[in-house]
Amino acid sequence: MKKSKYDFLWYVYVFHGHKIHKFYGKEGMQQQANLDEKWSFRCNSRHREASQKCTRWDVISQTCFALTKEDTDKTVGRERLPEKRKKEGDGRAPCCDKATVKKGPWSPEEDATLKNYIEEHGTGGNWIALPHKIGLKRCGKSCRLRWLNYLRPNIKHGDFTPEEDSIICSLYISIGSRWSIIAAQLPGRTDNDVKNYWNTKLKKRLLGRRKDHLRQSAAVVTEAASTGENMNDGEPAALSASAMERIQLCMQLQNPLLGAHHNPLMWPGCSSRASTQSNNSFNSNSSCVTIAEQGQSSSSLNEHLMMNAQLEGAAAIDNSLASPSSAENSNMISMEAELEELLYGENKAAGMVDGGGAQQVDVDWWSYDQAAGKSPVGCWDFTPETNTVFLDYASVYDI
DNA sequence: AACTTATGCAACCGCGCAGCC
DNA sequence: TGGCTGCGCGGTTGCATAAGT
Numbered sequence: 216m217k218k219s220k221y222d223f224l225w226y227v228y229v230f231h232g233h234k235i236h237k238f239y240g241k242e243g244m245q246q247q248a249n250l251d252e253k254w255s256f257r258c259n260s261r262h263r264e265a266s267q268k269c270t271r272w273d274v275i276s277q278t279c280f281a282l283t284k285e286d287t288d289k290t291v292g293r294e295r296l297p298e299k300r301k302k303e304g305d306g307r308a309p310c311c312d313k314a315t316v317k318k319g320p321w322s323p324e325e326d327a328t329l330k331n332y333i334e335e336h337g338t339g340g341n342w343i344a345l346p347h348k349i350g351l352k353r354c355g356k357s358c359r360l361r362w363l364n365y366l367r368p369n370i371k372h373g374d375f376t377p378e379e380d381s382i383i384c385s386l387y388i389s390i391g392s393r394w395s396i397i398a399a400q401l402p403g404r405t406d407n408d409v410k411n412y413w414n415t416k417l418k419k420r421l422l423g424r425r426k427d428h429l430r431q432s433a434a435v436v437t438e439a440a441s442t443g444e445n446m447n448d449g450e451p452a453a454l455s456a457s458a459m460e461r462i463q464l465c466m467q468l469q470n471p472l473l474g475a476h477h478n479p480l481m482w483p484g485c486s487s488r489a490s491t492q493s494n495n496s497f498n499s500n501s502s503c504v505t506i507a508e509q510g511q512s513s514s515s516l517n518e519h520l521m522m523n524a525q526l527e528g529a530a531a532i533d534n535s536l537a538s539p540s541s542a543e544n545s546n547m548i549s550m551e552a553e554l555e556e557l558l559y560g561e562n563k564a565a566g567m568v569d570g571g572g573a574q575q576v577d578v579d580w581w582s583y584d585q586a587a588g589k590s591p592v593g594c595w596d597f598t599p600e601t602n603t604v605f606l607d608y609a610s611v612y613d614i
Numbered sequence: 615a616a617c618t619t620a621t622g623c624a625a626c627c628g629c630g631c632a633g634c635c
Numbered sequence: 636t637g638g639c640t641g642c643g644c645g646g647t648t649g650c651a652t653a654a655g656t
Contacts, residue, residue: 343641360624
């Protein structure tokens with residue numbers, strides 16, 4: 216595998232000012248990015264792998280996210296640690312003595328003990344040691360989970376609002392099952408709550424509607440992505456259940472899942488068709504990227520599709536799913552309405568959209584300030600330089 | 615009423631990251 | 636530089652309860 220001339224190629228999304236900013240770059244480009252310090256890049260050079268330091272997809276802070284590690288592993292062909300450990304007979308020592316640690320539901324006494332101690336002394340920065348300090352026969356991780364998900368102040372349980380539903384759905388479609396990130400946008404909600412709520416209610420509510428449309432969508436995707444895989448359940452084996460869900464949701468929302476600059480087939484150097492369209496994408500004025508747009512890029516779904524497209528030549532995916540034109544901004548608006556329709560039915564959705572008030576949730580996920588021509592501070596995606604970075608990256612990996 | 619199945623939620627588990635030594 | 640370890644995350648499991656037959 217060829218090496219990039221760049222040590223790292225970052226591809227990072229940052230929530231900031233109710234918008235998402237997209238950054239490409241390599242080590243040291245923080246200055247050029249003029250990023251606020253709180254978004255400063257964290258680069259642990261210790262974890263470079265000398266022979267495979269072409270890419271570095273990373274999460275920068277609570278509210279930053281990028282491509283999944285798994286996808287990175289696929290991209291650079293890195294051996295995953297667990298497999299390596301298994302081969303070498305190297306196992307991780309358990310965090311606690313499983314035989315003596317109590318498991319199962321917490322009693323009110325345990326809750327009170329933990330809550331009182333943390334409120335008075337804090338966690339002390341060491342969850343593992345905490346249960347020993349206070350005499351609880353619990354694993355430190357269990358204590359942490361109990362505190363974070365149940366005991367800590369200002370936790371909300373149940374009764375998700377329509378606005379919260381909307382945020383969860385749109386974020387899931389955009390970034391996938393990054394529950395901690397999604398929960399971070401919902402004050403008082405825990406990642407576990409959001410995850411459970413999605414798995415038990417929201418997913419069914421969304422995927423349960425428009426079954427005909429879903430079947431049609433699944434057929435399109437299956438036809439596009441399949442290469443003789445298991446068709447028993449109508450899903451290509453190469454796509455995870457999560458990816459399929461998001462494909463279905465995106466297609467229900469008539470969202471351009473694989474817009475030109477999100478599709479590897481459209482990246483520079485990939486094809487003649489790509490070169491023309493990618494110019495439009497990379498030189499666009501869209502310095503501010505909507506959550507839906509950039510989230511698609513960051514999503515494991517997109518990465519799955521990217522892999523499929525590369526490995527299987529599934530151009531049909533592009534043809535089937537990509538928007539024929541750029542019209543992504545207006546699609547965001549219709550996507551918003553579609554989402555409400557799916558969640559709450561046509562009448563209510565119409566009312567919410569038309570009324571305007573309820574739809575305008577606290578987080579302006581859908582806004583796109585292109586008309587105003589404003590660029591967010593520190594946002595430097597799609598500059599000539601980043602385009603060069605991208606070109607180099609694409610050439611390195613024969614994308 | 616008894617049994618089975620579905621649902622919702624809390625908790626557990628394994629993994630990767632990153633700090634520390 | 637490499638190993639160890641704690642933290643945080645996402646996926647999964649287990650259990651209580653509700654709903655259906």
